[in-house]
Amino acid sequence: xxxxxxxxxxxxxxxxxxxxxxxxxxxxxxxxxxxxxxxxxxxxxxxxxxxxxxxxxxxxxxxxxxxxxxxxxxxxxxx
Amino acid sequence: xxxxxxxxxxxxxxxxxxxxxxxxxxxxxxxxxxxxxxxxxxxxxxxxxxxxxxxxxxxxxxxxxxxxxxxxxxxxxxxxxxxxxxxxxxxxxxxxxxxxxxxxxxxxxxxxxxxxxxxxxxxxxxxxxxxxxxxxxxxxxxxxxxxxxxxxxxxxxxxxxxxxxxxxxxxxxxxxxx
Numbered sequence: 153x154x155x156x157x158x159x160x161x162x163x164x165x166x167x168x169x170x171x172x173x174x175x176x177x178x179x180x181x182x183x184x185x186x187x188x189x190x191x192x193x194x195x196x197x198x199x200x201x202x203x204x205x206x207x208x209x210x211x212x213x214x215x216x217x218x219x220x221x222x223x224x225x226x227x228x229x230x231x
Numbered sequence: 232x233x234x235x236x237x238x239x240x241x242x243x244x245x246x247x248x249x250x251x252x253x254x255x256x257x258x259x260x261x262x263x264x265x266x267x268x269x270x271x272x273x274x275x276x277x278x279x280x281x282x283x284x285x286x287x288x289x290x291x292x293x294x295x296x297x298x299x300x301x302x303x304x305x306x307x308x309x310x311x312x313x314x315x316x317x318x319x320x321x322x323x324x325x326x327x328x329x330x331x332x333x334x335x336x337x338x339x340x341x342x343x344x345x346x347x348x349x350x351x352x353x354x355x356x357x358x359x360x361x362x363x364x365x366x367x368x369x370x371x372x373x374x375x376x377x378x379x380x381x382x383x384x385x386x387x388x389x390x391x392x393x394x395x396x397x398x399x400x401x402x403x404x405x406x407x408x409x
Contacts (some may be wrong), residue, residue: 168348170276174357177279209281 156214156226165194165222172198176227180211183216183229187216191225199223203204254283256400257407262291262318263327264336264351271354272408275406278361285403286358287396289368293375295321295351296367296382303378310376317375320383321351359386366391366399 162179164172172193179189191202199216202225206213210231217224255277255351259270270286278284288296293318318324329335343350349357358365367382367390381389389395400406 159352166347168346170272170279171349171357174275174279174361203282218325 155230156188158226159183159191161190161192163192163197165192167193168195169197169201173201176202176205177209180209180227180229185229185231188226188228191227193223193225194221196223198225202227239324251404252283252402253281253405254285254399254403255405256285256396256403257287257409258289258396259292259295259409260290261327261409262294262324264324264339265326265328266409267292267295267321267324268351268354269361270407271351271358272349273407274363275354275357278358278363282405284358284363285366285396285399286363287366287368287399289371291317293367293371293377294318295324296365296385296388297377297379298383299323301381303311305379306376306378313375321355324351347398355383355385360384365389366395368392368396 154209160179160183160189162175166177167175172191172195176189176191193202195201199218201204203213204215205211206227212228212230214228215224217226255274257270258272259267261267274284274286297318297320299320299322325333325335326339328337329339340350365385365388367379367388369390369392372378372390382388
């Protein structure tokens with residue numbers, strides 16, 4: 153299933169809009185192009201926001217896993 | 232008709248046209264807590280999306296930029312009155328609805344803390360970190376007797392007029408008025 157390795161985990165649990173994407177945008181610039189960050193969120197809004205953010209910033213959401221009360225995003229830095 | 236020639240001319244025209252930059256210009260007119268919160272959430276969100284962000288504080292909005300720890304002398308009577316009547320800083324703003332003599336605002340702040348929604352203090356911190364620019368309308372400050380030295384410390388805080396805002400807004404893909 154997962155053909156990628158996670159370089160870093162970013163904990164955004166408990167944070168509300170807009171903090172998850174703010175943290176993600178800051179974190180992704182610290183990573184190497186091609187690296188994957190795992191982002192943990194409890195904000196249901198991020199289900200729509202993370203893909204929108206990725207589309208607009210040119211990064212890729214490789215996978216989204218929904219668990220009860222937790223969403224895991226796997227985001228790859230593309231550029 | 233030389234289509235190729237026309238095409239290159241057209242291309243040159245498009246390239247030299249004043250384009251839309253990936254930028255958000257926002258006028259923050261309101262001094263209401265809820266509207267200021269919404270504007271800061273949009274602004275920080277936009278910066279996270281990779282947009283350049285310029286906030287232009289005018290009229291009632293400017294009171295949010297006052298620093299409660301600072302004092303400015305040399306004000307006339309009207310300036311002193313405005314200074315007294317207007318909220319001294321972002322933490323003194325009230326909700327536009329359901330304020331209920333302050334009880335509603337206090338309840339909302341409490342609720343925000345419980346739900347872990349970022350406060351204005353936190354949002355301003357994030358805004359500074361993300362390089363969001365803040366302009367203050369000179370005329371509003373002058374009208375209400377506010378001075379630059381009583382404003383918050385914010386990187387690159389600039390006092391300017393409408394032309395500076397319009398110059399930014401003209402080339403922004405998104406413009407908002409709150």
